[in-house]
Amino acid sequence: MPARIIDGKLLAKQIRDDLAQKIKAMVNAGNQQPGLAVVLVGDNPASQLYVSMKQKACAEVGIYSEEHRLPASISQEELLAVIERLNKDPKIHGILVQLPLPEGFDEQVVINHIKPEKDVDGFHPINIGKLQTGQKTFVPCTPAGVMKMLDSIGIDLTGKKAVVVGRSNIVGKPVAQLLLQRNATVTICHSKTNNLAEECRQADVLVVAVGHPELVKADWVKPGAVVIDVGISKVGSKTVGDVAFDEVKEVAGWLTPVPGGVGPMTIAMLLTNTVAAAN
Ligand code: GUN
Numbered sequence: 001m002p003a004r005i006i007d008g009k010l011l012a013k014q015i016r017d018d019l020a021q022k023i024k025a026m027v028n029a030g031n032q033q034p035g036l037a038v039v040l041v042g043d044n045p046a047s048q049l050y051v052s053m054k055q056k057a058c059a060e061v062g063i064y065s066e067e068h069r070l071p072a073s074i075s076q077e078e079l080l081a082v083i084e085r086l087n088k089d090p091k092i093h094g095i096l097v098q099l100p101l102p103e104g105f106d107e108q109v110v111i112n113h114i115k116p117e118k119d120v121d122g123f124h125p126i127n128i129g130k131l132q133t134g135q136k137t138f139v140p141c142t143p144a145g146v147m148k149m150l151d152s153i154g155i156d157l158t159g160k161k162a163v164v165v166g167r168s169n170i171v172g173k174p175v176a177q178l179l180l181q182r183n184a185t186v187t188i189c190h191s192k193t194n195n196l197a198e199e200c201r202q203a204d205v206l207v208v209a210v211g212h213p214e215l216v217k218a219d220w221v222k223p224g225a226v227v228i229d230v231g232i233s234k235v236g237s238k239t240v241g242d243v244a245f246d247e248v249k250e251v252a253g254w255l256t257p258v259p260g261g262v263g264p265m266t267i268a269m270l271l272t273n274t275v276a277a278a279n
Contacts, residue, residue: 003252012264034278042072042102093277094120120273145265157182163203171209224253
């Protein structure tokens with residue numbers, strides 16, 4: 001039996017609809033409209049697309065948003081000054097600096113400058129530390145979206161073997177942490193892992209976030225496994241994930257599509273975090 005598809009597009013729409021209701025109720029009760037500032041430095045085409053999708057999603061649910069497009073030629077000090085202003089701006093509850101930053105910027109210094117209470121990406125070391133120690137905080141958007149997708153199929157992760165491929169600060173590390181919090185036995189794999197296919201084959205839950213088009217083949221997947229594909233790449237005119245969808249769907253129990261899987265969930269979770277920041 002082919003894998004059942006986890007429809008991120010549909011799930012994200014449900015989350016956005018719920019948020020729109022919640023925001024309406026907040027504003028009707030006399031509370032401030034949640035506000036998000038998105039900062040984009042340089043002209044990376046993929047980043048431009050992501051940022052415009054985030055802005056559009058804000059408008060749809062009733063979040064005030066502003067976009068700060070800055071040339072790659074600005075200095076790091078000027079960027080920090082923009083963040084400083086947003087940190088103090090009472091209209092702004094969430095600040096997102098789109099990554100990657102152009103060459104010459106120290107991403108960690110920039111992230112460290114965002115006020116932790118406005119860090120809706122959950123990338124500030126204080127918020128990472130809180131996540132690691134099980135305290136309430138902003139959960140990074142893509143990992144939060146992955147967990148919502150797992151919840152949507154009603155899987156109990158206790159005792160399950162989860163394999164995460166990729167060790168980025170944005171996805172791999174936090175998603176591993178969240179799976180651990182749910183009592184999964186977690187293995188993090190990366191580019192230096194020996195026998196990657198064999199590691200993947202052990203997984204009851206396989207999360208792949210490396211940005212390598214169609215890396216994961218059918219014989220890397222345990223029959224019936226839940227496979228979450230975080231990758232998104234263009235191959236010619238086709239958008240593909242890190243999982244070879246057509247062949248893996250014949251083996252997996254559940255599978256996320258690309259596009260229409262994790263991507264829309266990431267944006268839905270950004271909106272969720274922004275509303276939480278305003279409360
Ligand atoms: N670049 C790729 N994913 C993300 C994300 O979730 N947040 C930010 N700020 N930049 C990204």
